[in-house]
Amino acid sequence: MAFVLDVPETPEDQGRDPSPYDESEMHLSFHQLIQEQSRGAAEEGLELQPWGPGAGAAGASANDHQALLAPEGATAHGTATLRILASMPSRTIGRSRGAIISQYYNRTVRLRRRASRPPLRVLGRSARPSLRLYDLELDSTALAEEEKRVLLVKELQGLPVAQRDHMVRGMPLSLAEKRCLREETRAPRRRLGRPGLLACCSRLRYACALAWHDLGLGLLSGLQALAPWHYALKRIGGQFGSSVLSYFLFLKTLLALNALLLLPLLAFLVGVQTAFPPAPQGPVPAFTGLELLTGGGRFTDTVMYYGYYSNATLNQPCADPPNGGQCAPEAASLPYNMPLAYLFTIGAAFFITCLTLVYSMSHAFGESYRVGSTLGAHAITVFCSWDHKVTQKWASRLQHDNIRTQLKELLAEWQLQRGHRSVCGRLRRAAVLALVWLLCLGITLGCTVAVYTFSELMIKSPMPADREEALLVLPLVVCLLNLGAPYLYRGLAALERHDSPVLEVYVAICRNLILKMVTLGILCYHWLGRRVATLQDQCWEDFVGQELYRLMVLDFIFALLDTLSGELVWRLISERRLGRGKPEFDIARNVLELMYGQTLTWLGVLFSPLLPAVQMIKLLLLFYVKKTSLLANCQAPRRPWLASHMRTIFISLLCFPSFLGAAIFLCYAVWQVRPSSLCGPFRSLDSMYEAGKVWVRRLEGAGPRVSWLPWVHRYLVENTFPVYLLSALLLAVIYLNIQVVKGQRKVIRLLKEQISNEGEDKIFLINKLHSIYERKERSGAGRTQEVAAPPARPADHREA
Numbered sequence: 001m002a003f004v005l006d007v008p009e010t011p012e013d014q015g016r017d018p019s020p021y022d023e024s025e026m027h028l029s030f031h032q033l034i035q036e037q038s039r040g041a042a043e044e045g046l047e048l049q050p051w052g053p054g055a056g057a058a059g060a061s062a063n064d065h066q067a068l069l070a071p072e073g074a075t076a077h078g079t080a081t082l083r084i085l086a087s088m089p090s091r092t093i094g095r096s097r098g099a100i101i102s103q104y105y106n107r108t109v110r111l112r113r114r115a116s117r118p119p120l121r122v123l124g125r126s127a128r129p130s131l132r133l134y135d136l137e138l139d140s141t142a143l144a145e146e147e148k149r150v151l152l153v154k155e156l157q158g159l160p161v162a163q164r165d166h167m168v169r170g171m172p173l174s175l176a177e178k179r180c181l182r183e184e185t186r187a188p189r190r191r192l193g194r195p196g197l198l199a200c201c202s203r204l205r206y207a208c209a210l211a212w213h214d215l216g217l218g219l220l221s222g223l224q225a226l227a228p229w230h231y232a233l234k235r236i237g238g239q240f241g242s243s244v245l246s247y248f249l250f251l252k253t254l255l256a257l258n259a260l261l262l263l264p265l266l267a268f269l270v271g272v273q274t275a276f277p278p279a280p281q282g283p284v285p286a287f288t289g290l291e292l293l294t295g296g297g298r299f300t301d302t303v304m305y306y307g308y309y310s311n312a313t314l315n316q317p318c319a320d321p322p323n324g325g326q327c328a329p330e331a332a333s334l335p336y337n338m339p340l341a342y343l344f345t346i347g348a349a350f351f352i353t354c355l356t357l358v359y360s361m362s363h364a365f366g367e368s369y370r371v372g373s374t375l376g377a378h379a380i381t382v383f384c385s386w387d388h389k390v391t392q393k394w395a396s397r398l399q400h401d402n403i404r405t406q407l408k409e410l411l412a413e414w415q416l417q418r419g420h421r422s423v424c425g426r427l428r429r430a431a432v433l434a435l436v437w438l439l440c441l442g443i444t445l446g447c448t449v450a451v452y453t454f455s456e457l458m459i460k461s462p463m464p465a466d467r468e469e470a471l472l473v474l475p476l477v478v479c480l481l482n483l484g485a486p487y488l489y490r491g492l493a494a495l496e497r498h499d500s501p502v503l504e505v506y507v508a509i510c511r512n513l514i515l516k517m518v519t520l521g522i523l524c525y526h527w528l529g530r531r532v533a534t535l536q537d538q539c540w541e542d543f544v545g546q547e548l549y550r551l552m553v554l555d556f557i558f559a560l561l562d563t564l565s566g567e568l569v570w571r572l573i574s575e576r577r578l579g580r581g582k583p584e585f586d587i588a589r590n591v592l593e594l595m596y597g598q599t600l601t602w603l604g605v606l607f608s609p610l611l612p613a614v615q616m617i618k619l620l621l622l623f624y625v626k627k628t629s630l631l632a633n634c635q636a637p638r639r640p641w642l643a644s645h646m647r648t649i650f651i652s653l654l655c656f657p658s659f660l661g662a663a664i665f666l667c668y669a670v671w672q673v674r675p676s677s678l679c680g681p682f683r684s685l686d687s688m689y690e691a692g693k694v695w696v697r698r699l700e701g702a703g704p705r706v707s708w709l710p711w712v713h714r715y716l717v718e719n720t721f722p723v724y725l726l727s728a729l730l731l732a733v734i735y736l737n738i739q740v741v742k743g744q745r746k747v748i749r750l751l752k753e754q755i756s757n758e759g760e761d762k763i764f765l766i767n768k769l770h771s772i773y774e775r776k777e778r779s780g781a782g783r784t785q786e787v788a789a790p791p792a793r794p795a796d797h798r799e800a
Contacts, residue, residue, distance in 0.1 A: 153181065153184045153185055156168070156185045157185050229252055232248070232627050233245065233252075234402070236627070236630065236631075237402055238398050238402040238405055239631075239636060240405075240634070241405045241408070241409055241636060241640055241641075242642060242643040242644070243501075243640075243646065244585050244587065244630065244637075246587070246646035246647060248623070248626075250647065251622065251623055251626075253360070253650075254594055254598050254619055254654075257357075258598075258616045259612075260352060260353065260356060261352075261353055261601075261605065262612040262613055264345055264352070265345060265605070265610075265612065268345045269303075269309070269342060269345050270303045270609055270610065272314060272338075272341070273303050273310065276310070278308070278310050281301065284301065290468060293469075294469065294472060294546065295545070295553070296546055297468060303610065304545075305542045305546070305608055306545060306606070306607045306679070306680045306681075307676075308679075309338060309680060310338045310681060311339055311680065311682065311683050311684075312337075313335060313337050313338070314336045314338055337691075337695055338681050339685075339694075340691055342681045342682075342691075343670070343688060343689075343691050343692065346606055346666075350602075353602075357654065357659055358733075361652055361734075362733075364647050364648040364651050364652075365648055365738065381403060381407055382407070385402075385406070387399060408640040409640045409641060412641055412642070413642045432495060436493070436496055439492055440511050441514075443488055443489070444514055447481045447485055448518050450477070451523070452522050456530075458474055459530055459531070459534060471546070471550065472554070475547070475551045476554060478551065479555055479557075479558045482516060482519065482558070483558050483561075485512075486508075486512050486515075486586075490508065490586070490589075493507065493508060502641050502642075502643070505587055505588050509588045509591065509592060512592040513592060513595070516592060516595075516596045520599060520600075520603070520661070521661075523547075523551075528665075528669060531544070532674075537678075539676045539678055539679035541607045541676055541679070541680055542679065544604070545611070546608075549608060549611065552597060552600050552611070552615065553614075555593070555596065556597075556618045556621070559622065560625060562589075563625060564629075566583070567583060567629050567634060568629065570583045570633075571583060571633045583635070584634060584637055594619075594622075595650075595653065595658055597618065597619075598654065599658040599659075599661065601614075601615040602658070602659060602662035602666075603666075605666075606666050606669060670687065670689050674686060695713075696709070696710045696714070
């Protein structure tokens with residue numbers, strides 16, 4: 001086997017003496033070394049025998065093919081078979097420490113001094129690829145190897161730092177040897193002249209560099225400690241498995257999405273409007289504390305809601321225009337059109353969120369479905385999961401729990417795939433599934449009718465304006481239905497008795513998702529189809545923003561109550577009265593709570609730009625509450641299961657039902673619904689989209705310098721063809737990613753089959769060679785006995 005590493009030369013390498021950095025010439029003689037070592041060992045008959053006392057005697061037995069015990073107790077093969085084994089690539093790549101150092105040093109000397117390398121037969125045994133475990137302490141060439149090592153260190157010290165590090169990193173040595181070489185080559189060099197001053201400056205610079213490096217590591221560790229998921233996620237994954245861990249990872253993903261959504265809103269809307277506040281419309285109401293639940297009162301005339309934002313170019317606060325007209329800016333005003341900024345900032349934030357979701361979904365699909373099968377995952381988990389850099393006792397215990405939980409999940413999945421069911425059992429199970437699904441859909445239909453009836457009742461009997469607490473009635477009914485229906489679904493799911501816990505979680509997520517999406521659809525119709533007509537003399541955008549804020553706050557309160565009643569109280573009852581263990585963590589219900597809150601955030605960001613900040617606070621509080629309740633009140637799943645595709649499923653559901661539905665709702669509000677004429681940046685316009693047309697008309701009269709902007713708006717924004725083109729390109733990218741993942745899975749499956757076939761071929765050839773060799777030995781032994789035996793003499797002449 002020829003090991004050739006082709007490193008292309010760069011323009012900087014021209015005109016420079018050869019160095020060990022040129023690894024393309026460093027491994028050319030490796031094939032010749034292997035052949036010579038294999039020939040010499042085959043002639044001696046010492047192939048694949050361990051070095052030690054008694055090894056030679058054990059090898060040179062009377063039969064010459066005496067069976068040697070393997071580690072598992074199996075018998076080894078004979079000498080001829082061992083010769084073939086020795087010529088295999090997997091048996092000829094081992095090299096000792098002295099051989100590595102000698103080879104690198106000889107190549108270094110030859111390349112830097114342009115001297116020829118001595119013949120291979122002159123070199124000692126340690127400079128060749130070794131198939132035996134040599135004792136370097138007793139070898140006569142140890143002193144020569146040490147001298148070569150010293151010369152190699154000197155040669156490495158003459159290289160630049162980058163080339164030296166690359167050279168040491170590429171050496172096939174252990175980490176301890178590399179560390180020793182790096183420390184020796186980094187020793188300060190002696191300089192001529194004033195050695196005291198230069199050595200002091202060198203030590204000072206070295207100390208400053210180390211201090212700066214330690215400071216950076218300390219700041220990095222401090223930032224990691226501030227994150228709430230630094231240690232908690234490892235602990236949760238070790239104690240409860242990947243299924244429960246997927247919930248907290250999804251919460252972390254939602255926190256990042258809301259931070260990404262909030263940043264442009266703070267920079268281009270909230271910050272700018274805070275710097276140029278409008279004139280107050282009247283007396284500011286006092287803070288009573290009820291605003292934290294209702295979102296009204298003192299919060300109404302703030303940057304939190306749509307109605308506070310101006311409808312003009314911002315420079316100075318202007319007076320309220322008569323008859324709800326547009327505020328007229330001064331001549332020297334700042335060229336920052338607030339209506340246009342409001343519209344484009346919301347659109348850009350949604351576009352960035354869409355790209356992030358599509359990328360996350362594509363990445364999750366690639367990570368989840370890249371490997372075609374889980375064959376060998378048990379061995380990888382057993383032999384390759386331990387991190388040898390772990391030194392602390394608590395960290396080693398945590399990693400031990402993690403590996404144990406992974407093995408439980410892998411074994412549970414392997415045992416689940418072996419289960420079978422009869423035909424009658426399948427028919428009975430299908431009938432039970434159909435009945436349970438009909439009951440669940442009936443519960444969903446009843447909840448939808450209840451929400452629609454109560455919303456119509458709220459329109460027919462409006463509440464007085466001075467009673468803000470009455471506005472909490474509709475969100476309270478919705479949250480009660482969202483809390484009670486999942487428990488009914490869970491009770492009905494006990495009749496199904498799914499064999500797979502993964503399928504049980506997926507079914508629960510599907511049922512809860514249908515309920516929440518239908519409920520939100522009824523509420524969207526209630527806000528844009530019914531409330532807009534009844535609130536013509538008011539700011540209906542602020543009302544919709546406050547409704548969404550109330551839904552988010554009450555949903556958080558009911559999540560806390562559900563945690564206390566569903567986990568803490570149930571643990572006390574089950575342990576003291578029922579004699580059972582702790583309850584399990586309901587993944588489906590908790591994940592749907594997160595998805596429901598995120599959908600409310602996307603629906604309300606147009607009417608309340610600070611709603612993502614409220615969602616971030618809610619997610620952080622939920623993280624600490626759920627983590628504390630999980631560790632104190634819950635136990636690991638009784639049937640462990642591997643959540644290998646959970647993150648992919650969560651991101652996909654978040655992208656298509658939630659984000660797509662919110663985007664359709666906002667597009668309808670921007671293009672079709674008439675804005676309020678009393679508040680907001682789009683007052684006196686027929687639709688929010690007309691703000692762009694007004695801006696284009698102003699640009700057309702501004703001069704030829706900005707004539708290209710109206711063209712961009714006309715052909716790229718107003719025209720629907722670019723929108724359809726971008727949508728088609730997005731779908732094409734998603735389709736290509738799916739096909740690439742499928743191709744990778746197919747190639748990996750074929751490679752695994754090829755590796756398996758190669759192993760079977762090797763076993764077959766070894767068995768054939770072994771049988772042929774034994775047959776030859778038996779035939780040779782028979783001929784030897786015939787030749788050695790004397791001819792039989794007759795007893796007398798008559799018998800002859």
